[in-house]
Structure formats: structure tokens, C-alpha cells
Amino acid sequence: MVKVIFKLKNLLKLRLRLVKGIFISFLMIILPVSLTLSCIDTSLLNGSLMNQEDKRIIQITLNDPIFDSLERKWISSDYFDRGFNYENTRLEVISLYDVLKKNNPDKSLDAIILNCADDYQGVISISDIKKYDLQIALKIKLSQGTDRPEWLQPLIIVVPNHASPPFSERFFTANINELRFVKLADYYAPLRS
Template identity: 45%
Template sequence: MRQIICGLLIFFVTIGFSACAPKQKKVVDPGSERIYRITVSDRFGRISSEFWTIDKLEKLGVKTIFSSYFDRAMKYDDAEFKVVSLLKIISQFELKSGEDAILLNCFDDYQGILPISDALKYDLQLATKIELGFGSSKPDWLNPLLVVVSDGKEPPFAERFLTANIRELKFVRLSDYYGPLRKIAKDSKEASQGFEVYKNNCLFCHSLKGRGGNKGARLLQVYEFAKETGQQKFLNNFKNSHHKDNADKQNVEQFVTRDQLQRVMDFLLALKRSEEKKS
């Protein structure tokens, strides 16, 4: 009987200590052995890559910050980041071919892109570790390396400032990257406006003409934008997949209006017609 009573006492004391223990943050850390590629080209166009680990990145200087920009977009509270300045990383390389942007290739086939001028203007950081508040749910894609906007900086509220799960930084020229799409966007004022919305919020997952990521569907193959039924299907599916409460926290709806989505469809329709003329 004494053993039973002692056992119960130990059980309740343990429960008491557990209940009083401080709540721990959820740490998102892929491990220091993960390898990242940084790719540059010389003045002759020859491409070469360096391989970096978290330890090597953090030797450039690491600090801990918060980001109200990230919390607002992800509906989190007090997420905490260990970060390295993106400008410090850029400064390690001599850009000889007019590169003015960084292509961000990700482990999950997402592809972001940032003008180097944005890194300078908004003092962008790369997170090597993410700590979410207690009880926060983490989507599978939310892993370092992650672009982070520091508090006190206010870039446009757009998907491109939230690129995560980065495996490669590749220096490129914006004119080369967007050129094939920008040419088609000149078809009309509406198509041009749609291109701007698309490149800042959609191209990362839905590639076009060899540009962008392959995480999402090929939109021109799925939707008939020349038909009203196809446009309505696109709008319905967009709302179902990208609303604020979706399970994967891909809330693109917060970045675009209904009118902007209409301009996106104008741009995609112009692209489709351009392809049909060539075939």
C-alpha cells in the first residue's frame, strides 16, 4: 500500500512540474550539415558554384531578430529568427556580368527572385534558424534558409519577401530572367499590369516559359482563360487554395485583389494567344 501511495505522489508531483514549466518555442532547424549552393558567372559567362553550410554562413555574423512583417503574413506572434545579412553574403562575391538580382531556388521546387536593390533598401536577412511561438502550426515548406524583413523596414506586402526552404542563391540579370514574359506583357495595359502582379505573387510556384517554380500547376494547361467558365474556375480554385485559413498557410489572397486577379488572367490570356500564333 505504501508503494502505491508513493507512486501516486510522484505522479502528481511530476504533473505539477510539467504544468508549471515554461512554454517552449517550436524550433525549425534543418541542421548545420545541410549544404547550400551559391552560383555566380564570370565575365565570359562561365558558371561556377560554391557550397556553404549553416556554420559557414553564420561566420559572416549572426544576430537574433523579430519580424512583424513575417508575423502579419503568416498569422504568427513573436516568431524569432537567427539571421545573417543578405548584403554580407552578396559582398563575398564579385559580380562581373551585370547581375542585379538573386534567384532563390528552393528544395520544394519553389523559385523566388529578389533584386539586389531590395536587399540594400530593406536590409533583407536570411534566417538560418526559425523559432515559432508555442502552439504555432508549421507548414512543411517553412524551413531555413528563409528571407526575413527586419522590423523597421516596410517593403511592399508581397509573396516574394517570404521565400523559404532555399537551397541555392544564384546571381542573375533581371532583364534576362523576365525578358520573355515582359515582351508578351506589352500586348496591352491590362496584360502589363497582370504581369507585375503575377511576377510578385504567382510565378514562384506557377512557371511560365521556363521562368519560375514548379511547385504548383501549369496554369495555361489547366484553365481556359478565353472562356468565362475557365476564368470562374480559376477564381474559385484560387480562393479555395490560397485563402487565409488554408492548411498549408499559403495565404496569397492577402496580397492580391479581385481586380488584380482579373489583370493576371488578362496577362495569361495574352501569353496563351502568343503561343497559339507560333504553333
């Protein structure tokens, strides 16, 4: 009886190792494939995005001279502090609407794609920028003793204290390395086969 129990335990251990091996093999195959697919340029898949790129594309990066030509101010944001569980954060910001006015985009462009350093991509509509007076932070000062995660870098979308948008991920986008003006209808257009 003891030998049978011992053999059953060994069979169970062997089976667990086999399942674990299959799972790890599956991950080793699926993970590279999914990473590769996530890096494919969607403009290759979506003809309407390609058409949009034929026109003058408005792109702004952290080092863009536009940031030197606009008024900067230091503000606090209760929305930011509540969302990240911080206190007394100070942010050097410029108005995102002023960035829009300075670039004078095509009136048909109604959103900004927020391309982030960590491969995250957010989208903010121009109507939200106007409605909530959204700002973009160029610098951030956390209160002393506060740990700053590596991804919490400018450019950062900031909601000023006088605005009250719904609590949403798009209003917390950080580590933005490019703003790209787009048409939402083109950006969310179905893929062509």
C-alpha cells in the same frame, strides 16, 4: 410514367459517370505533361541564360561555408509574423547584403534567384536587398504551441522591423535551397524560337 422517370435517372447517372471518366482521363494526360514541362531546364530554351552560365556562376546553398563567416543575430520580424499569422517568432539571420559583399558578384548581376525545395522559384532584386535591408534566416523558432508547416524551413527571406516594403510574396520566400546570382534582363528575356 414511373418507368420513364427511373430510366431518365439512370441515363443521368450514366452521363455523369461518363463525364467524370472523361475528366479524370483528361487530368491523367494533362497532369504528367504539365509536370514534365515545368521541370524542363529553362537554360535549354533561353539562349541568354546559357550565355550567362558560361561565366562564373555564383551559387550559394544552405551548407555553404559563407554562412559561418558572417555575423549572425537573432531578430523578430513583425512583417514575417503578420504574413504567416504568427506571434513572437525569432529568426537567426545574416544580412543578405553581406552575402553579396562577401561574394563580390559581377556588377552586371542585379538579382538573386531563390530556388526552393518545393520547386518554387522566387526572385529578389539587389536593389530591394539594399533598400529593405533584407536578411536571410538560417534558423527559425516559432512560439510554443505554434504549428509549423513542413515547407517553412530555412533559408527564409526576412524583412527586419526597421524596413517597410510593400506586402509581397517575394518577401516571404521560404525553404530556399539555393541562391543564384543573375541578370534580370537575361532571366526575363523572351524565349528564342
